[in-house]
Amino acid sequence: MSWGKCLATAAMVLMLVGVSLCAENVRKDLHFKVGKHPTISINNPYGPVVVRAGAPHEVVVSAILHSDKVELDQSKSHNRVDVVSHLLPGSNSSNGVVEYEISVPPDANLTLRSENGRVHAEKLRGDVTVAGNEGAIEVIDCAGGHVHVRTLNGTVNLSNVHGDIEVMSVGGDVLMNGVTGDTVAVNSNSGKIEYEGDFSGEGEYAFTSHTGNIEAVAPAYASIEVLARSTNGLVQSDFSLDPKHAPFLVRGANSLSGTIGKAASSVKLFSFSGKIRLRKRQN
Amino acid sequence: MNCLQFENALSDYLEGDATSEQRAHLNSCSACSGLLADLSLISSQASSLRAMDEPSVRIWNSLEAQLRREGLIREPSRPSHPGFFNRWRTAWLVPVAAALLIAAGVKLYQPAKVGDNQPVAKQRVPASPAAPVVSAEDKDVMNTVASRPPAQVAAYRNDLAQANSFIHDAQEAVKNDPNDIYSQQMLMNAYEQKQMVYRLAVDQNNEDEQ
Amino acid sequence: MTDAKRPQRNKLSEQEAIERAKQGDAGAFEFLYDLHKRRVYSLCLRMTGNTAAAEDLTQEAFLQLFRKIGTFRGESAFSTWLHRMAVNVVLMQLRKKNLPLVPIDETTEGEEEGTVRKELGAADSRLAGSIDRLHLQRAVDELPPGYRTIFVLHDVEGYEHNEIAAMIGCSIGNSKSQLHKARIKLRDLLRVNRAEKLAKRS
Numbered sequence: 001m002s003w004g005k006c007l008a009t010a011a012m013v014l015m016l017v018g019v020s021l022c023a024e025n026v027r028k029d030l031h032f033k034v035g036k037h038p039t040i041s042i043n044n045p046y047g048p049v050v051v052r053a054g055a056p057h058e059v060v061v062s063a064i065l066h067s068d069k070v071e072l073d074q075s076k077s078h079n080r081v082d083v084v085s086h087l088l089p090g091s092n093s094s095n096g097v098v099e100y101e102i103s104v105p106p107d108a109n110l111t112l113r114s115e116n117g118r119v120h121a122e123k124l125r126g127d128v129t130v131a132g133n134e135g136a137i138e139v140i141d142c143a144g145g146h147v148h149v150r151t152l153n154g155t156v157n158l159s160n161v162h163g164d165i166e167v168m169s170v171g172g173d174v175l176m177n178g179v180t181g182d183t184v185a186v187n188s189n190s191g192k193i194e195y196e197g198d199f200s201g202e203g204e205y206a207f208t209s210h211t212g213n214i215e216a217v218a219p220a221y222a223s224i225e226v227l228a229r230s231t232n233g234l235v236q237s238d239f240s241l242d243p244k245h246a247p248f249l250v251r252g253a254n255s256l257s258g259t260i261g262k263a264a265s266s267v268k269l270f271s272f273s274g275k276i277r278l279r280k281r282q283n
Numbered sequence: 284m285n286c287l288q289f290e291n292a293l294s295d296y297l298e299g300d301a302t303s304e305q306r307a308h309l310n311s312c313s314a315c316s317g318l319l320a321d322l323s324l325i326s327s328q329a330s331s332l333r334a335m336d337e338p339s340v341r342i343w344n345s346l347e348a349q350l351r352r353e354g355l356i357r358e359p360s361r362p363s364h365p366g367f368f369n370r371w372r373t374a375w376l377v378p379v380a381a382a383l384l385i386a387a388g389v390k391l392y393q394p395a396k397v398g399d400n401q402p403v404a405k406q407r408v409p410a411s412p413a414a415p416v417v418s419a420e421d422k423d424v425m426n427t428v429a430s431r432p433p434a435q436v437a438a439y440r441n442d443l444a445q446a447n448s449f450i451h452d453a454q455e456a457v458k459n460d461p462n463d464i465y466s467q468q469m470l471m472n473a474y475e476q477k478q479m480v481y482r483l484a485v486d487q488n489n490e491d492e493q
Numbered sequence: 494m495t496d497a498k499r500p501q502r503n504k505l506s507e508q509e510a511i512e513r514a515k516q517g518d519a520g521a522f523e524f525l526y527d528l529h530k531r532r533v534y535s536l537c538l539r540m541t542g543n544t545a546a547a548e549d550l551t552q553e554a555f556l557q558l559f560r561k562i563g564t565f566r567g568e569s570a571f572s573t574w575l576h577r578m579a580v581n582v583v584l585m586q587l588r589k590k591n592l593p594l595v596p597i598d599e600t601t602e603g604e605e606e607g608t609v610r611k612e613l614g615a616a617d618s619r620l621a622g623s624i625d626r627l628h629l630q631r632a633v634d635e636l637p638p639g640y641r642t643i644f645v646l647h648d649v650e651g652y653e654h655n656e657i658a659a660m661i662g663c664s665i666g667n668s669k670s671q672l673h674k675a676r677i678k679l680r681d682l683l684r685v686n687r688a689e690k691l692a693k694r695s
Contacts, residue, residue, distance in 0.1 A: 045487070092432070093432060113486070115435075115487065131483060131486070133435070133438070133483060133487075134438065150479050150482075150483065152438065152439075152442050152479075152480065152483060153438060153442070168475065168476060168479050170442045170445050170446065170476060170479075170480065171441075171442065171445065187472045187475060187476060189445045189446065189449050189476055190445055208468075208469060208472045210445070210448070210449040210452065210473070229465065231452075231456060270465060270468075270469060272449070272452045272453070272456070272469065273452075293673065294669050294670065294672065294673035297673075298669070318680075320620075321620045321680045322673075322676045322677070322680060324620055324623070324624060325620075325624065325629070325648070325676050325679050325680060325683070326648050326676060328623065328624045328626075328629060329629070329633075329644070329648035329649045330648070330649060330651065331626050331629070332535065332539065332626065332629060332630055332633065332645075332649045333532060333535060333536075333649060333650065334531040334532040334535050335531070335535045335626065335630065336531065336534055336535045336538050336547075337531060337534075338530050338531070338534035338547075338548065338551055339544075339548060341548065342530070342534075342548050342551050342552050343523065343526060343530075345552055346526065346552050346555055346556060347519065347522070347523070349552075349556060350519075350522060350556075350559060351519075353560070354517075355517060355522070355559055355560065356517055356518075356519045356522065357516070357517025
């Protein structure tokens with residue numbers, strides 16, 4: 001019995017309870033057989049989308065539609081599955097809600113699009129691409145692929161994620177815990193950027209913000225070359241950095257540069273007016 | 284006259300004060316005439332070294348910035364001065380140009396109407412204090428999302444304002460030091476953010492059209 | 494050589510550009526910069542031997558020029574004015590760094606023998622009919638700084654000994670003798686390089 005199927009069953013039970021309370025809700029189940037490295041694309045403007053790794057070669061979709069003002073469009077061709085919540089005339093952000101619980105093969109390449117719904121992707125090995133407006137985005141326990149997240153104002157939470165990672169946000173905070181990769185690039189406007197991890201893997205980490213604060217917490221044994229600059233904000237570090245010639249010197253700006261340990265990874269922290277703090281983990 | 288004497292007077296010879304003794308020595312001494320020929324050659328070819336080298340574009344960038352700072356350049360500098368982009372040759376800025384072209388492509392999309400019952404309220408977009416004058420592309424985005432719930436429209440307007448503000452600040456930083464590659468990278472990040480706002484607005488629209 | 498090719502057209506627009514630059518026109522400044530940048534930069538590069546210094550000095554020279562452009566009345570050629578300013582900027586820099594501008598005339602031991610006598614078979618080691626520009630440039634860059642300054646100012650840039658003496662603050666005689674030594678040294682460098690090349694081929 002696949003883990004995904006167990007989950008779907010559990011979810012179904014919960015949803016049946018839910019369904020009995022809201023007569024308008026309609027439950028739809030979809031099932032697809034796919035090959036290796038399938039491409040799964042879900043587009044759901046309103047409502048949560050939760051995707052977890054399940055059995056290989058199959059995609060199981062459980063959807064709860066909150067009214068008849070929204071319908072599911074699905075298409076499958078070759079190794080690609082598309083599911084779209086199609087909003088009909090008269091729909092809005094509450095009657096247009098669809099709640100998704102999806103299980104996909106671990107090697108699937110996933111594309112998720114939401115407006116204000118929460119998006120959750122877990123335990124995947126393929127590429128994960130998420131775009132959202134206001135909803136929170138969580139990527140948990142994913143490794144091996146390219147993780148690309150775009151949001152306007154949703155909070156982005158990456159936990160235990162490894163790979164090539166790119167996050168872009170305007171107002172949403174970006175919180176990273178145990179995130180490493182060859183490239184980890186975060187670009188935010190007013191959203192704050194927080195990182196807790198060891199910057200390992202000889203990667204290139206670049207966190208840039210306009211006004212959002214940037215805080216990184218690294219262990220004492222971290223091995224990084226740091227370049228931190230905030231044009232108008234404070235830059236602080238718990239670490240004492242071995243000085244290394246900084247390729248720039250800007251009068252009137254605040255900057256720090258140097259190395260910790262063997263400087264295996266490169267960490268660049270840039271902000272226009274946010275505060276930048278590099279803290280040492282206490283344990 | 285012997286060779287040593289000839290050579291000691293050689294620089295005068297080359298200046299044009301040749302004595303008959305020097306001329307006589309030359310006729311009979313191949314070593315000295317060889318030396319004379321070589322030195323004349325070097326002297327005459329030297330002017331080919333003028334203006335040989337092309338200076339880096341960095342120099343003009345710094346110079347122009349300084350001229351503006353000192354008020355020697357006295358014209359209003361437009362916020363998104365196209366001249367800047369013509370001058371930069373760094374590879375980074377090619378994707379920015381591409382991003383701007385894609386962003387400009389927003390004009391091709393027509394605003395869709397979701398649901399006949401939705402009131403189509405055209406929002407006028409006020410320029411926020413920190414951001415520069417609203418561009419035509421910004422107006423396009425606001426038109427694109429005009430038929431959405433007011434909270435969403437307000438969110439888009441705010442996001443555009445933030446993106447514009449970032450671009451404005453990054454442009455100022457680059458203007459202050461055109462050779463600072465990190466400011467250039469910040470400017471590119473700022474443009475990418477704005478492009479993201481466009482894309483999200485437009486994608487949303489396209490999805491609704493299906 | 495771009496400077497030589499378009500003198501007429503540029504003379505007229507240079508006048509215009511100067512007038513517009515006085516009004517603060519950015520395009521006019523850029524035009525003037527483009528017109529003269531290679532000459533100024535090459536001068537700085539030949540005199541200092543390093544690109545970073547040459548870039549700074551080029552910028553400084555144009556900056557000083559543009560600051561004073563309001564006082565330019567057209568009595569002399571603009572390029573002469575600019576060029577003189579560039580030379581002064583470079584010389585001031587060399588002085589600051591205590592680099593020898595011109596070594597004081599001294600007799601070295603080898604001079605007794607004379608250049609010619611040192612060579613054997615001098616006739617067939619004459620330089621070829623023309624010198625490759627790059628070889629010459631490399632040889633100039635290898636000259637000791639004092640020799641290089643005089644050679645660049647006189648033979649490359651065309652200043653007279655009396656002008657050089659005034660700019661550097663040495664005697665005319667000193668200028669002449671240093672120039673001669675610079676040329677001799679260049680000849681040696683060029684012949685060594687050529688001999689090395691021939692040796693490599695065989």
